[in-house]
Amino acid sequence: MSKLRTLSLLASALLALSTLAGCPQFPAQSNNDGGPDAGNVDAGPQETRECKAIVLFNGGESAQKVTISGEFNDWDETATPLERHQGAWRTELELSPGHYGYKFVVDGVYEGEPPPDQYTKWVGQFENRALIVPNCNVPSWKVVESRVSASGLVTATLKFQSAASGKLIDPISVRVTVGNVSVEPELTASTGTLKISYQAPEHGKYTIKARAADTDGVLAENSPLWLPLWWEATEFSWQDSIMYLIFTDRFRDSDGTSPVPPVQDVPQISNYMGGDFKGITDALEDGYFDKMGVNLLWLSPINENTDIGHRGSDPNNKYTGYHGYWTVDALRAETRYGDADADGDARLHELVRAAQKRGVRVMFDLVLNHVHEDHQYCDERPDWCALTCTCGEAGCAWEGPGGRPLDCQFAPYLPDLNYRNHDILRRVVDDVLLLMKKFDVDSIRIDAAKHMDHIIMRTIRLRLNELEAMGATPFYVVGETYVGDDGHDLIMDYVADYELHGQFDFPLLGPIRHVFGGDGSFKHLEARTALSEQKYHSTLKWHSPFLGNHDIPRFVSVSQGNVGHPFGGTPDLMGEGPQNEINQWNIINRMSMGFAFLLTIPGIPLIYYGDEVGLAGGPDPDNRRMMPWEWNANQRELLERVRTLGKARRAIRPLRHGSRQELWIDDDFYVYARDAGSGDVAIVAMNKGGEQREVMVTIPAGLQLTGKTLNSVNSTRQVTVAEGQIRVTLDSWEYAVFYGN
Known part of the structure; x- marks a missing residue:
């Protein structure tokens, strides 16, 4: 194509070539296979953008008439007819640059909802195709x-x-x-x-x-x-990742100083505590993440937040924006995450570069559902921040019958963004891409996905898909849809090649905690794991299982039944233990076996900062305590177990890419295989019972393990496949990951 103002919009499932900001056209070639260098590619003659748009409709083979009804012709379904052309319907338009909502009309009948894999625009109460006309007067x-x-x-x-x-x-x-x-x-x-x-x-x-x-x-x-x-030395896929969630303000303070003092009249646990970007960079350079096998850092929202303290879920105490979810600027990093020697932007650039040098990806947490009332958007366009109602109030339920999940405000000071307003959509999407470009990040987490219209997530993903089509290394877009054990269908409502890659596996969270933190049965866990595999199907590898996150009480505290209130009362059993004596075996065994499960099942596992040392905590904000960096014997024992498991996942391909197959199970003993094919198999075994168990496990011939001896990566145990079986012996609360290659 030498006339690149041309825009092809196909009625079938084809990606539109234009983008909201006039992104570059797709390449003739793009790969990382070490083929011919650029000098051998003929780029052809000079290309000039053309001031016309060509619209194609690939459906309607039996149609007698196809027209376009849109904003550019005042929705007159007779004004813009298409003509048959080489098996499709076609027309040329002369339009000013802009985004125009439109629909095809086939034999007098308007098409229904637009294809979800193409750019769209809401006009009034209807979602339409978006005809995106770039500015041909700009190169x-x-x-x-x-x-x-x-x-x-x-x-x-x-x-x-x-x-x-x-x-x-x-x-x-x-x-x-x-x-x-x-x-x-x-x-x-x-x-x-x-x-x-x-x-x-x-x-x-x-x-x-x-x-x-x-x-x-x-x-x-x-x-x-x-x-x-x-x-990279070996080809990377996102399934090779172990994700680690960092609350920047609570992770590490690099120098004991802060560019800005804490907010007055706010309790310490809900105030800024001094963690900064340089603290994360220092941990990277110390090898802290490498030792756990972590290669994907999810940073809590990095944007500048308000300095105002607000009442939150606890009406008796104030909170600050230490968490990052009360943004006031779309492109600037939080001032407080800088330090005495450099601002937040500079330190974030350093952090990202330090991570990339080590092969570590960085994920930004995007807060797109809402902004703080002092956000730049509200200053520039007050109408974008009009108040609606506060979620949970009478007549304004979070969801369900009578609910207003798409427009209720999380708090009176957090205006909800309405992405059916196309001006808001364009501005936010452009700013998201500018932010990713500014700091050169590869992955994003979409907060509160179920509280936003699909159009925002689809538009972002389509923009990133276009970058990949140009040759960019693939991105990862994961969403947060907070649901219960039966929420698989709602999670999958947002997962597609044109929307989210995957989501956090909330339906599996409860069963994991019940089994490893309580007295739940492995049979129940297997059933729920198999259900996730069934519901997520081919997208399973993109979803993220986890033991805990920043919105719920800490695993260790729930497992011990000593959860206090949001502002205190939860003891730190691991942190308060003796320096050189292990006395919390119940916690260590339960948490480490939970990690053994998490780090050996399909998906992209998430570790919440501090869980690797058994950090305690009740409800938010108590579950966001400062990360300890001097560890006693209890904490060191748990950390070493997590490190062993993390490094095993990174080293053993079937743990990342293999299919999963249950081999033996009862309430307290569980054995399953991860099979990457051709005999490349890992076997995971767990005993949560109160005594040693010995079990004969049948090994299917299809695993191709006959005669092989598999060694445990976390102990001295081994098993040998003889006559189609292995003998597995495990002590109480012992687990083993067996591998033979």
């Missing part, structure tokens, strides 16, 4: 190809597409970086072709950014071009 970037070879050679061919004026690229304006290093591209100004080549010095992330203007000084609309790329 744009196109990625022809991009690669990272096995030896770390980063290459790309870019095309500067001229505006309709035909003005060429200005060579003086060109700026290109690869992994924050300035690179001089090979430029052919007459064709607008840039060829980039850079030899990476070590494994890590090498994002390409490019900026340029034409000879009239008009900057390309998607400058800087953002093309995230990684060079």
Whole structure:
């Protein structure tokens, strides 16, 4: 395509080529397989954007007439007919840049809901297709190809597409970086072709950014071009991840100082406590996460929050925005997460670069359901922040009959964003992409997914899909839909190739806690695990199981039945133990076996900061205590067990990618296999009973383990497959992960 103003919108399940901000067109080639370098790619002649939109409808084979009814023709279903063209229906439109809602009308009948895998726009009470017309008077970037070879050679061919004026690229304006290093591209100004080549010095992330203007000084609309790329020793997939949730303010204080003092008249546990970005960077550089096998850091919301204390769920106490969910700025990092020597933005850049250098991905927690009343959006557009009703009040239930899940406010000072207002949608989506580009992150968590219209999550995902189509390393988008044990269907309502990759597995949380923290049966856990596998089906690998998170009392406190109130009363049994004597075996055994299950089942497991050392806590905010960094014997024992399990998951492929098969089960003894095929199998065994057990376990022939000896990665035990069986012996509250390759 040499006329790249052209817009194809297919009625079938095809992704629209345009985006809300005029994202670059898809590449002719894109891979990381170490193939030919950019110098061998013919980028073709100069390309000029054309000021017309071509609309295609691929349905209606038997239709006699197809027209368009939309905002651009005042919804006149007769004003814009399509003509048959090469098996489809087609028309050309001359429109000003903008987003236009429209529907196809086939033989006088309006189509129904628009395809969910295409951009849409709400107009009044109806969701429509979105015809997105970019500005042809502004140049744009196109990625022809991009690669990272096995030896770390980063290459790309870019095309500067001229505006309709035909003005060429200005060579003086060109700026290109690869992994924050300035690179001089090979430029052919007459064709607008840039060829980039850079030899990476070590494994890590090498994002390409490019900026340029034409000879009239008009900057390309998607400058800087953002093309995230990684060079890694082994190919990465998101299923290779162990996720770790960090509450920045509660994780580590790097220097004992804060750029801003705590908020007055707010209790310490609900106030800022001094954790900062440099503290996380220091933990990275100390190898803390490497020792657990952690390679995906979920940061609590990083945006600037209000400095005002508010009443919260406890009417007798105030809270601050230490948690990050009361945002006032879409693009600026929290000032308090900086330190005496650098601001929040600078320290966050350092953190992300330090993580990427170690092969660790960073996930931003996006608060999109609401903003704080002092947010920049409310200042600029007060109508965007109009008050509705507070969730939970009479006539304003969170959900269910009479509920208002999409527009109720979490608190009177947290205006709810209405994404059926297209101006809000465009601004927020653009800001999300700008934030990801600014800090060069690979993953996002969508908070409160069920409280927002699908359009916001679908639009973000489609934008990221387009970046991947340009050659960007794949992203991961995970959602939070807080449900009970029977909430699988609601979770899956938001999971698709065009929306969320997966969600946190809340339906499995209760069974996990009941079995490992209480007296629940392994039979029940197996049934619930199998139900998740059935409900999530092919998307199972994208979902995230967990033992605990920031919204519920800590696992250790629930397991001991000593949960207090949000502002105290919950003892820290692990932290208060003796320095050199282990006296909390009940906690250690229960938590470590819970981790053994979590880290050996399918999905992307989540560790909540502090759970690895048995940090105690009641309801929010008590479940967000400061992370301890000096550990006693109890804490060290649990931490070492979690580290062993985490490193085993990272090292043993079937634990990450294998199918799961139950082999033996009763209420207190559980054995299952993770099978990656061709005899690459791990076997997990657990005994939560009160005495030693010996069990003969049948090994299916399909696992191809006949005659093999498998060794436990966490003990000296081993099993040998003989006559189709293994003999598994485990002490009370002992687990073993057996592997033979």
